[in-house]
Amino acid sequence: MNNEQALDRIDRDILFHLQRDGRLTNVELAQRVGLTPPPCLRRVKRLEESGVIAGYRARVNPEAIGRGLEVTVSIEVSVSDLKTLEGLEAAIAGYEEVVEFRRLFGTPDYHLRVLVADYAAYEAFEFRKLIGIPGIARVISQPTMKTIKDMG
Known part of the structure; x- marks a missing residue:
């Protein structure tokens, strides 16, 4: 179908x-x-x-598991070689804090949804994990104020 x-x-x-x-x-x-x-x-x-229904899963309340802060992250890259981009994607996809990860057309190059406990946990995530990945030129972080609709 x-x-x-x-x-x-x-x-x-x-x-x-x-x-x-x-x-x-x-x-x-x-x-x-x-x-x-x-x-x-x-x-x-x-x-x-037919693949229209791709699967079933449990929706977990992030606050109940200590991940009450959601941050939308935009990433711009400074490279275009495939090996570096594949390494960047593998590293980011492997982080448990990242619950959504998309490559975009145009700028920014990537969009992430990150769930962490609080601002200190996000700061540690950004500075200990994201910033050191080769190819990342810019990270723009926007904490979520309120979720209006989430079909995820």
Whole structure:
């Protein structure tokens, strides 16, 4: 299933409900989308097998695990050689504080979402881990004031 045209209204409704609560039973999901359980289960399996549903996971409250400060980080690089960029990406992707990591078109070159306990922990992360990576020219950090919507 490669394009949106292959998804009908019921498929989109199934996705809507599963995105909000991936623990719904098939019976509950079927009731919400107006199907009986067997065809609902077939549709969910088809969505999983085709890659539309990529997986299921638990959403963890960052404050409950001591990571209540979220910082959005923009990184600009000073190099363009592939080996240095691959090393930079491998290093950053390996840090447990980094929960989202994207390469962008244009400037900045990368976007990160970082979760840490507090400002001191973020300062240590930036100065002990990010700043020393070869190829990084500039790091711009923006602590989150308030999360309005998070579908992650």
